[in-house]
Amino acid sequence: MPPPAGPTPEEAFEEILSLTPAAIEDVNALTIQAFQTRGGRIGSGLGGVIEALWGFYVNKRLTDSNYAVELAWISGHEYNDFACLIRDADWDPETKIGELLRVEVKSMVTAADESKAHFDRLQKELTPTDILAVFLWNWEPVEEGARRSYPKVTSYFVGRASQVAQLRDELHVARGGSFVESAKCPDGCKVIPCSHEGEPLNAKNIRERLSGPENSRGRKASYAANFGGLVRMLGVRGTSATEILKKFLGRDDDARKYIQFISKNFAKKTLANLGAEEIGEIDNLIK
Ligand SMILES: [Zn+2]
Numbered sequence: 313m314p315p316p317a318g319p320t321p322e323e324a325f326e327e328i329l330s331l332t333p334a335a336i337e338d339v340n341a342l343t344i345q346a347f348q349t350r351g352g353r354i355g356s357g358l359g360g361v362i363e364a365l366w367g368f369y370v371n372k373r374l375t376d377s378n379y380a381v382e383l384a385w386i387s388g389h390e391y392n393d394f395a396c397l398i399r400d401a402d403w404d405p406e407t408k409i410g411e412l413l414r415v416e417v418k419s420m421v422t423a424a425d426e427s428k429a430h431f432d433r434l435q436k437e438l439t440p441t442d443i444l445a446v447f448l449w450n451w452e453p454v455e456e457g458a459r460r461s462y463p464k465v466t467s468y469f470v471g472r473a474s475q476v477a478q479l480r481d482e483l484h485v486a487r488g489g490s491f492v493e494s495a496k497c498p499d500g501c502k503v504i505p506c507s508h509e510g511e512p513l514n515a516k517n518i519r520e521r522l523s524g525p526e527n528s529r530g531r532k533a534s535y536a537a538n539f540g541g542l543v544r545m546l547g548v549r550g551t552s553a554t555e556i557l558k559k560f561l562g563r564d565d566d567a568r569k570y571i572q573f574i575s576k577n578f579a580k581k582t583l584a585n586l587g588a589e590e591i592g593e594i595d596n597l598i599k
Pocket residue numbers: 494497498499500501506507508509525
């Protein structure tokens with residue numbers, strides 16, 4: 313079957329990126345109008361609402377400008393939240409026919425101690441233009457000194473998931489973690505590649521994801537679930553991790569943007585284990 317006519321995945325990616333600042337303004341304009349409250353609960357699922365609103369507003373802008381793609385909210389429990397489709401084309405989420413790229417959306421509350429959100433998809437599951445979108449939000453007063461507040465998106469990252477995954481994986485190895493190789497699968501799988509190929513194991517050889525090898529279960533929990541923590545994944549200590557961070561900061565890609573985004577908002581957590589000199593050096597690279 314010939315590929316459908318219309319924008320390439322690369323063009324669709326760029327279009328979604330360029331519409332994002334306006335879509336975030338749309339989200340904040342809606343929440344300040346409709347979501348005003350005293351108090352302001354955290355951990356209530358509002359992050360999920362904000363994630364979806366970004367997708368809907370990007371989609372509205374794609375539609376209003378008659379751009380030849382649209383965002384679809386994927387049903388079911390897949391990793392991805394949105395799929396970018398050729399507008400009005402036939403679509404099969406199973407085979408991905410009609411799709412250009414997929415989008416995974418996460419959110420974090422600025423005031424919360426630790427984000428529970430994870431980006432733990434494996435590199436082999438990502439295409440070069442698949443998007444990771446992360447929104448940071450907080451309850452902000454509707455105006456200075458006001459008693460009522462509203463959920464405001466204060467900062468965000470929207471970029472190539474594969475580049476963030478590469479950074480995440482190199483730091484995982486620097487932390488003593490590894491990835492399952494079929495030929496040496498802890499489950500002794502005979503099929504190559506086995507279904508565990510590329511599954512992350514931590515420094516204690518415990519699987520990080522439920523889909524990892526059965527023989528790598530933890531004693532206390534059936535899997536570790538630290539892999540891909542949105543802030544935690546950048547936590548560095550030791551020379552090799554610092555060198556990796558510096559290497560990615562020397563690149564002009566979305567891994568660099570992700571480091572800048574997280575460091576700007578959570579510097580104390582990501583660089584906490586480094587010496588003053590290293591922090592200074594990395595700070596200079598981040599700016
Ligand atoms: Zn296996």
